[in-house]
Amino acid sequence: MTKPKVLISDKMDPKAAEIFAANGCEVDVKPGMTPEELKAVIGEYDGLAIRSATKVTEDILEAATNLKVIGRAGIGVDNVDIPAASARGVVVMNTPFGNSITTAEHAIAMLFALARQIPMADRETKAGEWPKSKYMGVELTGKTLGLVGAGNIGSIVAARALGLRMKVIAFDPYLTADRAVEMGVEKVDLDTLLARADFITLHTPLTDETRGILSAEALAKTKPGVRIVNCARGGLIDEAALKDALDSGQVGGAALDVFETEPATASPLFDAPNFICTPHLGASTTEAQVNVAIQVAEQMADYLTTGGITNALNVPSLSAEEAPKLKPYMALAEQLGSLVGQIATGNISSVAIEVEGAAAELNQKPITAAVLAGIMGRYSQSVNMVNAPYLAKERGLEVSEIRNQREGTYHTLLRVTYVAEKGKRSVAGTLFGSDAPRLVELAGVNIEAALEKEMMYIVNEDTPGFIGRIGSLLGDHGINIGNFNLGRRAATGEAVLLLSVDQPIGQDVIDAACKLESVKRVKGLSF
């Protein structure tokens, strides 16, 4: 088997390359490429490991014909076009914890630097000015810190700030009341935070919702003289408005680690009073860089060599505990989806995925994604669990999920009901002996069969002697039958035959079978 090829396109701790190599990947390290250079080579690679400098745009992804995974050695993925990656079936993963302490510490360093104007004092002292009477600072103790975003980094900042005897208030629409109590912070709305905070620190991702969260309007609502720290993302603060607010004194100081456009080699902010900045150094400590490099390489190599998914942002991740339980269901789900994709006539307009009994105890999202991957295989060969939900949406396929805790005939059951040209039909399967997928219902008929690599599906009027006739026909074509499964729909007098065969069923066999008396429908199936 050829080794998967990985490109590291940003500066990354050498541990990443070592781990890729030790885990069966070929690896190239080429930091600092231009977008054109990246576009020219990306087609060769199965994996792309990045930090924040590489911009993975739709244009790059278009050229990334072999790409299976993008790994972000860090947290923010606003430099990756995730919808475009998803549409191409590329998994996007990050390392959500490796640099959070380091970044929180940088935010605290910025708070102190602002409160005591350390960079300015340092610069002027070294210039021989001894500006002792110029710089009067403020204490952090007793001041109110307003946290915008109380996730991993925000909560570490809160803990450190509480240790500094600050009062911490937080605005985060997704912060629960219990978690706020656990963190020792007061949950407030944004306007309250703006009105009450002496210091504001931002810790949200950059999204459509958070872009410009500190707009001119928001800055006007702050406590006069507020000091602002942004170690999250450029774009959260309106930089022009911040410059005006610093000039007017409405904002008493600002410390930015991140800018709307990076690298920020020039900015009107550079001349503003009490303005401090660092060149996106939030995650730059030896410890954090080793953490994220190791983690991203392990995760990507795992995906490329075993299919294991950790910390993915565009496909349901499976925890170590869930993965072994879900694995046989995923195989069953993909088989049932593929069966639907192969037997449905015409366009499929909707699909309902139902889990019953033991299956209803599981995380249903990956099961749904696997069913969709099976179904969408009828349209394209490059479908996987990542792009199947997107492709389904694009084609207007309506998807619903049903969970039935109560056990029916089987201790565990997965049913896929679809609507296509011939109306509503369903297929269902169970697991035998906890991990062997078995089909138990096909187009409303009870049947019991393992879905094997090559099969033949026949619907016929239930007449005596038919099985013999089909057996002879296949024999005449030199096709060996492995398994013979039969089901009957009593009310209509129809029978369903599902045969496993040793080779794919060709059109000549299908044509010959269609000519047999009482045959209604014949299809070759492959799994």
Ligand SMILES: NC(=O)C1=CN([C@@H]2O[C@H](COP(=O)(O)OP(=O)(O)OC[C@H]3O[C@@H](n4cnc5c(N)ncnc54)[C@H](O)[C@@H]3O)[C@@H](O)[C@H]2O)C=CC1
């Ligand atoms: N400067 C640097 O080098 C680094 C910057 N970062 C940035 O820090 C960000 C935060 O990282 P984590 O805390 O690990 O992420 P996280 O996902 O754990 O926390 C983000 C928090 O923001 C909250 N949030 C989302 N939308 C919001 C809104 N509209 N208003 C208020 N809160 C909102 C979420 O509920 C969540 O609690 C990252 O997305 C990344 O952009 C991360 C690492 C290093």
Ligand SMILES: O=C(O)C(=O)COP(=O)(O)O
């Ligand atoms: O992890 C993050 O979100 C960061 O912003 C760190 O960025 P970097 O890897 O230092 O370019």
